Amino acid sequence: MLKIEHIGIAVKNLEEANSKYEKLLGRAPYKTESVESEGVNTSFFQLGESKLELLEASSENSPIQKYLDKRGEGMHHIAFEVEDIHSEIDRLVGEGFELIGTGPKDGADNKLVCFFHPKSTHGLLIELCQEKR
Ligand code: ZN
Numbered sequence: 540m541l542k543i544e545h546i547g548i549a550v551k552n553l554e555e556a557n558s559k560y561e562k563l564l565g566r567a568p569y570k571t572e573s574v575e576s577e578g579v580n581t582s583f584f585q586l587g588e589s590k591l592e593l594l595e596a597s598s599e600n601s602p603i604q605k606y607l608d609k610r611g612e613g614m615h616h617i618a619f620e621v622e623d624i625h626s627e628i629d630r631l632v633g634e635g636f637e638l639i640g641t642g643p644k645d646g647a648d649n650k651l652v653c654f655f656h657p658k659s660t661h662g663l664l665i666e667l668c669q670e671k672r
Pocket residue numbers: 545546547592616618666
């Protein structure tokens with residue numbers, strides 16, 4: 540694991556959240572991006588070495604919509620940057636962490652990503668991400 544790459548925050552309305560976080564952080568998001576496969580619209584704020592990712596559901600059956608229905612807005616996941624996502628998946632699965640889905644897929648911000656279930660991490664949804672090369 541290299542560092543905390545970003546913290547993901549689930550929001551109901553991305554536009555409103557963007558303007559709120561722009562005031563909070565004193566800067567605009569450096570990008571907004573839709574990830575069709577995940578059913579999310581996202582925006583990213585750079586903050587030193589780390590980022591904040593705001594996530595809004597883009598469809599009814601988006602995992603983010605389910606999260607919002609169940610838990611409301613707030614911190615959704617922490618993403619760790621890794622050098623080699625495939626070997627980290629093997630390592631963590633070997634340690635008993637529960638991978639969600641089958642393996643890495645295309646995420647926002649030019650990354651390969653995967654998620655580990657909160658029930659195997661004391662309640663935290665964990666994302667691994669690796670820069671696409
Ligand atoms: Zn993320």
